[in-house]
Amino acid sequence: MIKVSLPDIQAAAQRIAPLIHHTPVLHSESIDAIAGCTVYFKCENFQKIGAFKMRGASNAILSLSAEERAQGVATHSSGNHAQAVARAAKVLGIPAYIVMPETAPKVKIEAVKGYGAEVILCPPKLKDREAYLAEVVSRTGAQVIHPYDDERIIAGQGTAALELLEEQPDLQIILTPVGGGGLLSGTAIAAKSLKPGIQVIAGEPLGADDAYRSFHSGKKEINTSTNTLADGLLTNLGDRNLEIILQYVDDIIRVSDEEIVQAMRLIWERMKIIIEPSCAVPFAAVLQQKERVAGKKIGIILSGGNVDLAKLPFR
Amino acid sequence: MIKVSLPDIQAAAQRIAPLIHHTPVLHSESIDAIAGCTVYFKCENFQKIGAFKMRGASNAILSLSAEERAQGVATHSSGNHAQAVARAAKVLGIPAYIVMPETAPKVKIEAVKGYGAEVILCPPKLKDREAYLAEVVSRTGAQVIHPYDDERIIAGQGTAALELLEEQPDLQIILTPVGGGGLLSGTAIAAKSLKPGIQVIAGEPLGADDAYRSFHSGKKEINTSTNTLADGLLTNLGDRNLEIILQYVDDIIRVSDEEIVQAMRLIWERMKIIIEPSCAVPFAAVLQQKERVAGKKIGIILSGGNVDLAKLPFR
Incomplete structure (x- = not known):
């Protein structure tokens, strides 16, 4: 029984306003040309502590x-x-x-x-x-304070989608990465409540794909081992998060580490902003699924920008 | 005889509006805390082609x-x-x-x-x-089309300072890097014309310090060799640029490559934006001159963000 609803997310937005940044939504013509759709990036990499958390x-x-x-x-x-x-x-x-x-x-x-x-x-x-x-x-x-399997956390993470949809109400698809599922479940409740026709899609690393498998089996699957550079997405889904994802999320797309690095490089080079590997996962999913997103208006929540500058994946 | 004045820069701003981005001005509490002053960054790293040019x-x-x-x-x-x-x-x-x-x-x-x-x-x-x-x-x-020793180029580069001072009219100091001097001379004319009391200061790499030496000797000095990772600032000053700098600029501060990398790293880590080494030079000057800037309201033009991701200076 899901206990998080749009009013909880709206109340959270009011509650946390003094503690957080209202982050900008960025857009790049050159990214649009490459992706073949219009992409609005909600920049939680600019959030306090550098992440939506x-x-x-x-x-x-x-x-x-x-x-x-x-x-x-x-x-x-x-x-x-x-x-x-x-x-x-x-x-x-x-x-x-x-x-x-x-x-x-x-x-x-x-x-x-x-x-x-x-x-x-x-x-x-x-x-x-x-x-x-x-x-x-x-x-x-x-x-x-659990990192994701908690109604108050889910409501808080959902506030990023609220801000994004306020600024760009015509989005047809909204994407986030998925690890424990806090951001994805909060985003899904916010987006589907405000706009039932919107598609909510997650990107997940192939090397830690428990959410993809859980989404398709309808029950909690776990990662017995993980192998991806997206080190923020290694955890298994929380119980509350899985329940919400099964109800609201339209699809989960798996991407390889190579696709993650390519997406990350494009955002660094074209937008001149720093995102961490986990954060590049939904944009990697967009680039993989070009036919599906062609011509659409898309929102991506850029989850964070905390990288170790001495250990970057670019060659 | 200097042939660039504020109306030329204002006319340039109108003329180029369809071809350029009106770039954002960013501010970071954590950068302010480190620098001991309030710093507003005019983000020309987000400009078309990734630079003020x-x-x-x-x-x-x-x-x-x-x-x-x-x-x-x-x-x-x-x-x-x-x-x-x-x-x-x-x-x-x-x-x-x-x-x-x-x-x-x-x-x-x-x-x-x-x-x-x-x-x-x-x-x-x-x-x-x-x-x-x-x-x-x-x-x-x-x-x-000469890169800097040209009145039309100088007027065009001055438009960044125009936008910055429109958004932040109370700046006490404005800083740019200096290479050929196009950005510095345009900025100096714009800033001193709008606000005679403002200080205009440049940062320059120690390993290519012709502008510093020219500023102090009053005549054109050249770099017989250069040694800095700020590869956008290797050229000697242009004649028109030198004349304007001698008339309007208050100081030129030299910084080491170590100071440049430290400043660059702080902006990458704290602001999550990508700037090139040359672009970090004026912020390096601010960090070197903490007593002088203490408590002041400062504007820095971030000149560009074009880096080779496979060859970054971080260790």
Whole structure:
């Protein structure tokens, strides 16, 4: 039973406004010429902390009661969600406890510490992360902010699509990447509620295609191993996210790492903006499916721009 | 005797409007915190062909008579000016002849050809370039479009500062990079005419510091050799450009390649936009002169974003 609806997303938009950027929507004639359609890019790479994750984390934390908030918030993540929770907590003046794998890049650990969060390092396996998080919660009483399988997170992530459709109400297709499914499920609810005729499509890396398989089998499939440079999309779908995706999403398109790098390079070269590999996945799907999108008006949510400049995939 | 004034720049702005982007002005809280001042970036990296050069080339070509235009335009350049002339000529439906050194990156030669220009390859020395250009002109009757030492080019480049000051009229300092001096001289005339109290400052690479030396000696000094990764700023100042710089510019600050890469990295990481090394030079100057700029409201013209992604200076 899905508990997120358009009014929740609209309320989230109002709630998080002071904590986030209203990001620009960009358009490029040269990209349109290459893609054979008109593409509007919602630039969450320009969002606070460099990714859309700031929206969901802000909404989840702002939805806590004053008593809950006072105890602080906790999560486990090595990526953009960790920074989002840490930053939102800092702005709101509450403690944040972030469990991160010892294997996480030092620069990411330092970024989270830079927001004043307490970082707890743990072995990299999921069960270790969960055990360490449980320990932190029992020690501090902090509220756990899950990265995607949470109604407040889903509503928060859906606010990017709300802004995009406000600026470009005639979109015929809207695309996002899919990892845990927070952005995709929030986008799907927002878009289909505002515009039932719109198509909602996700791009997913071939090397971590649990969402594609789940979408087609109708039940939760998992990645037993992953192999893609789109390191933000390795997780399996959350339960709430899967339910929403099965109800609202029209298709999931898988793309190779080669297609991801090609799409990323085009956006870097033609638009002069920095996006991370995971973020290039929906545009890679558009380039793969040229006949299907030909002449259409398309929106893509550019999910984030946090890359390690010393380790870029260009040759 | 300087023949470029504010009305020329205002006329250029009207003339070139159909051929260029009105580029955005971006601002970043995290950049401000690092720099200790408020910085507004005029994003000419988002300009057509990825650089401000589109402004001057468009103005120069549009200033030709119908008869002159019909014969076509010619220039020698291995960089952004070549693409700007080729693109403006294509849009206006006239021939373009671009003399390029055989040593130019293949991708740049292909880009110029992609705009339908005739590319004439020549040995890389300046005297060969000039000889080949003279030959093309005698063969075709084309009009030569100089990259910087030309009143029409100077007026065109000045339009970026016009737009920036329209959006941010309270700037106390405005900065550009300096190579041949087209952007700096146009910016200086526009800014000092609109706002006599504003300071106009240039950043220049230590390894090609002819403008710094000319500024202090009061006469044209040249680079006998150059050594910097800011490959857009290797040329010596033009005569007209020097005259304007001596009259209007307040200071020229030299920066090392290390400072350039550090400034470039900060803009890439914090703003998620792509700028070329030459473009990072004025922000490097700001970071070097923190005391001088402390608390001030500063405008920087980001000159361009054309980089070879396979050869980035980050480690």
